[in-house]
Amino acid sequence: MVAQMATPHYVRIKQALRARIEGGELRPGDRVPSENQLVEEFGVSRMTARRALLELAESGLLLRTQGLGSFVADVRPMSSTTQIRNIAEEINQRGHHHSGQVLRHDEISADHERAIHLGVPSGSIIFHSLIVHRENDLPVQLESRLVNPALAPRYLQQDFSTTTPSAYLSAVAPLTEAEQSVEAVLADQSTAKDLDIKTGAACLRITRRTFSAQGVVSLAVLLHPGDRYRLGSHINT
Amino acid sequence: MVAQMATPHYVRIKQALRARIEGGELRPGDRVPSENQLVEEFGVSRMTARRALLELAESGLLLRTQGLGSFVADVRPMSSTTQIRNIAEEINQRGHHHSGQVLRHDEISADHERAIHLGVPSGSIIFHSLIVHRENDLPVQLESRLVNPALAPRYLQQDFSTTTPSAYLSAVAPLTEAEQSVEAVLADQSTAKDLDIKTGAACLRITRRTFSAQGVVSLAVLLHPGDRYRLGSHINT
DNA sequence: CAGTGGTCTAGACCACTGG
DNA sequence: CAGTGGTCTAGACCACTGG
Numbered sequence: 009m010v011a012q013m014a015t016p017h018y019v020r021i022k023q024a025l026r027a028r029i030e031g032g033e034l035r036p037g038d039r040v041p042s043e044n045q046l047v048e049e050f051g052v053s054r055m056t057a058r059r060a061l062l063e064l065a066e067s068g069l070l071l072r073t074q075g076l077g078s079f080v081a082d083v084r085p086m087s088s089t090t091q092i093r094n095i096a097e098e099i100n101q102r103g104h105h106h107s108g109q110v111l112r113h114d115e116i117s118a119d120h121e122r123a124i125h126l127g128v129p130s131g132s133i134i135f136h137s138l139i140v141h142r143e144n145d146l147p148v149q150l151e152s153r154l155v156n157p158a159l160a161p162r163y164l165q166q167d168f169s170t171t172t173p174s175a176y177l178s179a180v181a182p183l184t185e186a187e188q189s190v191e192a193v194l195a196d197q198s199t200a201k202d203l204d205i206k207t208g209a210a211c212l213r214i215t216r217r218t219f220s221a222q223g224v225v226s227l228a229v230l231l232h233p234g235d236r237y238r239l240g241s242h243i244n245t
Numbered sequence: 246m247v248a249q250m251a252t253p254h255y256v257r258i259k260q261a262l263r264a265r266i267e268g269g270e271l272r273p274g275d276r277v278p279s280e281n282q283l284v285e286e287f288g289v290s291r292m293t294a295r296r297a298l299l300e301l302a303e304s305g306l307l308l309r310t311q312g313l314g315s316f317v318a319d320v321r322p323m324s325s326t327t328q329i330r331n332i333a334e335e336i337n338q339r340g341h342h343h344s345g346q347v348l349r350h351d352e353i354s355a356d357h358e359r360a361i362h363l364g365v366p367s368g369s370i371i372f373h374s375l376i377v378h379r380e381n382d383l384p385v386q387l388e389s390r391l392v393n394p395a396l397a398p399r400y401l402q403q404d405f406s407t408t409t410p411s412a413y414l415s416a417v418a419p420l421t422e423a424e425q426s427v428e429a430v431l432a433d434q435s436t437a438k439d440l441d442i443k444t445g446a447a448c449l450r451i452t453r454r455t456f457s458a459q460g461v462v463s464l465a466v467l468l469h470p471g472d473r474y475r476l477g478s479h480i481n482t
Numbered sequence: 483c484a485g486t487g488g489t490c491t492a493g494a495c496c497a498c499t500g501g
Numbered sequence: 502c503a504g505t506g507g508t509c510t511a512g513a514c515c516a517c518t519g520g
Binding site: 055066086120121123124130141161185186187188189190191192193208209210211213232236237239240241 | 292303307310313336347377386424426427429430431445446447448449450469471474475477478
């Protein structure tokens, strides 16, 4: 009589609290219901109520203090690296011309690691695309993207020479969250060929996982020639 | 008979697993003990063993899959792009040992470009430091920093083998703002020597300008070996 | 003091993976 | 099938905060 697979209790509680915060019912600094109050309100055990509060705190939405309670955090504005931008828009914004060349656009079987990152069963079919983005005919990004077919079933029918995966995906599965990591790597032979640079040239590699409300949407690996791209950001403390 | 305030059980289990991973007993891709095995081994309840595994997964050290088990992730140190963090703190937080080796620590005359970036008259005296930061004796950052003497007049008197420029500067001229850009470059001969990597290896270069209420405090160029460092960030939309 | 969050137990049923 | 992680309960003792 536990664990309805539909939506776990702790998720329901998180959603409810999130709604109150986003709806303005709970404002920054306000105290949210205590663990015991949530136990009463949602008819769950304290461990379950607690999990909802802990996860909201983990994601920065709440601040918790022993003896005091849990409070809505003061949200701070995001800086510009912390914004997911569409490469085509970015290029157009500079007054340049964007073009996308689709090298691959098919489905593959997810190996163990990819399956974990995408949150799909190991061995299941996922979509894949490989696209070179050019700014005034100069390659600036090689985009390799794995897509969760459950959240973008028509991904393979899109024409990515006229739009971008990023634009399409944010239309069909609105972005709620993203994780990314940035590294420096050397171009291997195949990457070098695709980006029209030398093998062994420095590249910036951005690995990004995007989430919608339903889960992981896609896993993108973006490779940029080191001398044609950099990431800027402005931080306010 | 629970909750010895010394160290909670789940922390002890995390430490034990971390030690096995860092000691090489468990390598990337290996399966770590299951929840039930930890129950046996540490004499705790499954909820407690589970918490240890969940937190290690949360911090990126493990990957978990239902039905399969928990596996050691392919890890590298991560740092956040959305936050200016002190390299020493970051390293200590990972439970590792930080050391700083001061290669240069002197004053120079500002050329035109540097003067502009620092907001000082061209040709005036500015401070400079060059420091190798090591994580457990492995170089992870070469920090070259130019400092505005008006805002940190005693910069040259500091001992940067025991503290870091970042820590000292944020004490004397609290950070209000920062601008940074991130690029991929190849290590030149001198950088390669300082970081103990090969000439031509991929490096992440972060160029950061920090501001206090009084103006530009410093201009730092941080070079990281590509295979020993990456920048991570989490974005909420 | 009553209320808060922090840690923990010993059970339970479930979905999922491999063999 | 046995084993894995995912969710959940109904209790417990604790340290900490404010009044």
